[in-house]
Amino acid sequence: MDRSNTVGARGTESVVSLCFEREMPSAEVERIKQRLGARAALVVPATVGAAWDRARQLGFSKSSRPEVGALMATLAAAVPASGRILELGTGVGVGLAWVVHGLHDRADVEVVSVEVDREKSDLVSCAGWPEWVSLVVGDAREVLPDLGTYDLIFLDIPGALKESVVGGAVSALRPGGQLLIDDMNPYWQRRMPGEHPVDRRDPDGLVDDPRVVCALLRYSSGMILATRKSA
Ligand SMILES: C[S@@+](CC[C@H](N)C(=O)[O-])C[C@H]1O[C@@H](n2cnc3c(N)ncnc32)[C@H](O)[C@@H]1O
Structure with a gap:
């Protein structure tokens, strides 16, 4: 509540x-x-509920909160025709289920999700995704440069690792493309009066990156939403 x-x-x-x-x-x-x-x-829609059940069975507690997933679904629904969506950190597929929910019956969009843990990725692959969803097993830091460009990227690998991929993620955004980074909330909770508004939770100084415009979303687990400028 x-x-x-x-x-x-x-x-x-x-x-x-x-x-x-x-x-x-x-x-x-x-x-x-x-x-x-x-x-x-x-x-949550039934497809997302099924992914939540998978998370509960496995004792996996890092799935995206419904407020974050609903935002992903909303952004996915706005991706232009023949667009591409990338998730870094598949987990057990909760975020992916929200993206697929947002795309509804569209079949013109390609969705790629990257997970370093083969066991998790194999498990997610059994969940019956549309054919335009592909799961990649690999370290986001290594595979990102070879995955092409995107209209929407969801950066959801653990804390410190985000910093090592955020620059590459911005480079992979198409003009007008959007990057959503989850789990930024502890930054706002720890902030003391008078403290500089950007600390190390802001991965690689994203809010100061001249290539993007950013909004700090201070609800749920806390997110940064960045849009790549067109020029
Ligand atoms: C917060 S969970 C992802 C939750 C998921 N995006 C969702 O919405 O439910 C983070 C995931 O990132 C994976 N991960 C950790 N390091 C990674 C890396 N270097 N590259 C890709 N995935 C990584 C973890 O195994 C874990 O499954």
Whole structure:
């Protein structure tokens, strides 16, 4: 449950939004919304729910939060005709399931997801993806330069490694292409009053990279969204 407060002329107004990690009957969602006074509820689609079940069975706790996945689905839906999408760090396929959900019945987009752990990648490959999805087993740092250019990149490998690929990821963005980096929240939590706004959680000074325009998304696990300038 997320509660955001706005202070206005009528005092503090609270907006509650809910997030469910399993598919739920809509009547049940409505009942919980009313009970908690929630304005909005995000429920994961069945395909994403199946990926969550896989994560639970394996005890894998690093899957993207639904708020992050929903953003990926939203960005994927906006990819231009014949576009390409890249995920770095497949995990057990939760983020990938959101991307496929966002693309719905489009078949003109190519999706590539890279995972260093062969066991995980093999497991994900059994989940029945559309034919335009390909899984690559490899270290993102090594394979990225050979994977071509993209309209959307989801950078989701662990903390310190992000720094070593973020420059390459920006280089791989097409003009107007977008890069979403997850798990930036600890940076904002640790920030002290008066501290410089960019610390080492900002991979390789991305917000100062003249090739991109950035937004810091301070919700859920915390994200940076960067768009590659057209010129
Ligand atoms: C946070 S999880 C990914 C979660 C996934 N993107 C999702 O949305 O559910 C990070 C994944 O990156 C993988 N990984 C770690 N180092 C990597 C590397 N150098 N190249 C590619 N994948 C890597 C890990 O094995 C792990 O599965």
